[in-house]
Amino acid sequence: xxxxAQGTQVATAAGDGPQRRRxxxxxxxxxxxxxxxxxxxxxxxxxxxxxxxxxxxxxxGSVVHQSxxxxxxxxxxxxxxxxxxxxxxxxxxxxxxxxxxxxxxxxLMEGITILPIVIPPVVxxxxxxxxxxxxxxxxxxxxxxxxxxxxxxxxxxxxxAGLRAFDLKTLTEASNSLGAGWPATLWRIVxxxxxxxxxxxxxxxxxLVLGEYTIASLDLFQTFPVWIVVFDQTSGPESVAASLLxxxxxxxxxxAITMAGSRQxxxxxxxxxxxxxxxxRDPGRSS
Amino acid sequence: MTWLVSAGRGLRRYAGVVPFGVYMVLGLLxxxxxxAIGAFQSPNGGGFTFANVKYATHGIYxxxxxxxxxxxxxxxxxxxxxxxxxxxxxxxxxxxxxLRQIAITASAVFANFGGVPxxxxxxxxxxxxxxxxxxxxxxxxxxxxxxxxxxSLSGVIVVYLYFQIPLMVLVILPALEGxxxxxREAASNMGARTWQYWRHVGGPVLFPSFLGCLLLLFGxxxxxxxxxxxxxxxxxxxxxxxxxxxxxGNVLAGQQNVGKALGLGLVxxxxxxxxxxxxxxxxxxxxxx
Numbered sequence: 145x146x147x148x149a150q151g152t153q154v155a156t157a158a159g160d161g162p163q164r165r166r167x168x169x170x171x172x173x174x175x176x177x178x179x180x181x182x183x184x185x186x187x188x189x190x191x192x193x194x195x196x197x198x199x200x201x202x203x204x205g206s207v208v209h210q211s212x213x214x215x216x217x218x219x220x221x222x223x224x225x226x227x228x229x230x231x232x233x234x235x236x237x238x239x240x241x242x243x244x245x246x247x248x249x250x251x252l253m254e255g256i257t258i259l260p261i262v263i264p265p266v267v268x269x270x271x272x273x274x275x276x277x278x279x280x281x282x283x284x285x286x287x288x289x290x291x292x293x294x295x296x297x298x299x300x301x302x303x304x305a306g307l308r309a310f311d312l313k314t315l316t317e318a319s320n321s322l323g324a325g326w327p328a329t330l331w332r333i334v335x336x337x338x339x340x341x342x343x344x345x346x347x348x349x350x351x352l353v354l355g356e357y358t359i360a361s362l363d364l365f366q367t368f369p370v371w372i373v374v375f376d377q378t379s380g381p382e383s384v385a386a387s388l389l390x391x392x393x394x395x396x397x398x399x400a401i402t403m404a405g406s407r408q409x410x411x412x413x414x415x416x417x418x419x420x421x422x423x424x425r426d427p428g429r430s431s
Numbered sequence: 432m433t434w435l436v437s438a439g440r441g442l443r444r445y446a447g448v449v450p451f452g453v454y455m456v457l458g459l460l461x462x463x464x465x466x467a468i469g470a471f472q473s474p475n476g477g478g479f480t481f482a483n484v485k486y487a488t489h490g491i492y493x494x495x496x497x498x499x500x501x502x503x504x505x506x507x508x509x510x511x512x513x514x515x516x517x518x519x520x521x522x523x524x525x526x527x528x529x530l531r532q533i534a535i536t537a538s539a540v541f542a543n544f545g546g547v548p549x550x551x552x553x554x555x556x557x558x559x560x561x562x563x564x565x566x567x568x569x570x571x572x573x574x575x576x577x578x579x580x581x582x583s584l585s586g587v588i589v590v591y592l593y594f595q596i597p598l599m600v601l602v603i604l605p606a607l608e609g610x611x612x613x614x615r616e617a618a619s620n621m622g623a624r625t626w627q628y629w630r631h632v633g634g635p636v637l638f639p640s641f642l643g644c645l646l647l648l649f650g651x652x653x654x655x656x657x658x659x660x661x662x663x664x665x666x667x668x669x670x671x672x673x674x675x676x677x678x679x680g681n682v683l684a685g686q687q688n689v690g691k692a693l694g695l696g697l698v699x700x701x702x703x704x705x706x707x708x709x710x711x712x713x714x715x716x717x718x719x720x
Binding site for chain 2: 176177178180181184187188190191192193194195197198234235237238241242245246249251255256258259260261262263264265266267268269270271272273274275289290292293296301305347348351352354355356357358361362369372373383384386387388390391394395398399402403
């Protein structure tokens with residue numbers, strides 16, 4: 145009931161809880177919903193279980209001691225941090241600026257930010273290797289720069305949804321008329337309202353970097369996903385264990401960020417972290 | 432002179448998007464142009480030639496394009512429908528519930544999961560001696576005697592579902608959130624049944640974004656490289672894998688730039704899909720205003 149009372153549920157205005165329930169039963173959708181979720185759970189969890197059984201618990205212990213495990217994982221973590229920082233610094237001001245000053249560009253931005261998802265990374269890396277100056281090719285941090293391009297759609301969409309969720313224009317105008325300069329407005333008004341959006345952008349960026357294989361392998365750097373493949377040549381069960389480890393670590397990490405963020409958001413009366421969109425507090429207002 | 436000043440002022444309005452624009456041009460546009468130019472360059476001397484394009488549109492490479500498009504179409508429509516159902520089930524769960532958060536973060540993780548780790552998972556599950564294959568055989572249905580093989584196109588489709596469905600869930604959820612509860616209430620106030628609501632209100636509103644998401648999945652399936660490579664080790668000709676093998680240096684003399692022509696081919700396919708996508712988005716946005 146607490147969640148309902150705080151109005152985090154889009155459909156719930158005060159007192160229409162029972163009506164909603166009646167609607168559901170008339171839908172007859174509730175059993176369907178469970179059937180769908182259970183089938184999905186089987187499809188997604190069965191391979192995990194099978195791999196777990198194949199790897200055996202022992203190989204989880206030994207995988208940590210393999211040569212290259214620590215180095216490659218550390219490289220991936222560093223890349224995740226760099227990529228996230230650049231992405232946030234680049235995309236946050238851009239998204240705010242577009243919303244405030246160039247709302248007409250929003251549709252165009254949506255179009256542009258779709259491109260990195262649909263353009264094959266393998267094509268991108270062919271072109272990049274051709275034009276990149278030699279000094280950039282030698283360092284793995286170049287991967288971070290490339291990953292920013294790939295992470296940008298997710299980051300932009302998160303910010304876009306976050307910015308739609310509150311009245312940016314009124315708040316900034318109020319802040320400016322009270323005498324705050326732009327830096328103060330951004331730091332004290334806009335950022336606090338965008339914490340959930342920043343969180344989802346971070347989560348998606350980190351997940352992307354920790355899972356990216358194509359570009360890293362073709363650019364010949366041994367990030368964690370690449371290491372798993374190289375390592376596979378030497379040991380079967382252990383490399384399955386490493387894959388599972390990668391998956392679980394990322395998942396737990398994301399879950400922790402999301403839950404922490406949602407709790408904080410709920411405390412301050414804002415919506416939950418929804419990765420692609422941040423739910424509106426006031427569903428009636430049109431965007 | 433006033434027009435110069437006003438033009439300058441107009442340009443200055445765009446100053447805030449310049450860093451983003453420069454990054455995108457350098458990181459996205461210039462590499463693509465390099466690929467497009469390279470597709471028409473002869474590897475020795477760099478003169479203009481159609482030879483690369485000719486190679487890329489014949490024989491094994493043409494077959495690769497056909498297989499790639501077929502695979503991308505199937506593995507966008509199927510996960511599109513399944514993902515929509517799952518997203519709806521997640522969406523109607525209570526906000527902030529643990530189920531919802533696990534499902535959504537899991538979607539983000541699985542959507543980025545692929546390559547050899549994913550191949551491992553499925554070899555352990557549906558490989559010829561995998562766990563699920565064994566269970567099915569015990570039940571009297573050996574999938575390998577009914578035309579299924581993990582290492583064929585049908586197997587690759589099953590594996591692709593593993594990251595395509597979560598991707599669909601991620602991108603369709605905002606569209607579902609765009610369905611105003613008020614519309615539902617208005618419909619039921621006027622006596623509409625559930626199916627009537629979906630037939631006349633929810634469905635038409637959702638349909639353009641649904642198609643847009645399908646095109647996104649299409650692009651994702653088209654570019655999936657690591658997974659297919661790990662699953663089939665080249666037994667199914669797919670364009671992305673063929674491009675990768677050019678990068679790895681498995682090239683005949685005189686064909687070094689055929690990879691770029693293949694890349695250009697993929698970009699053209701994507702461009703066609705993107706054009707459809709923008710048209711559809713425009714419609715979806717008009718509905719959801």
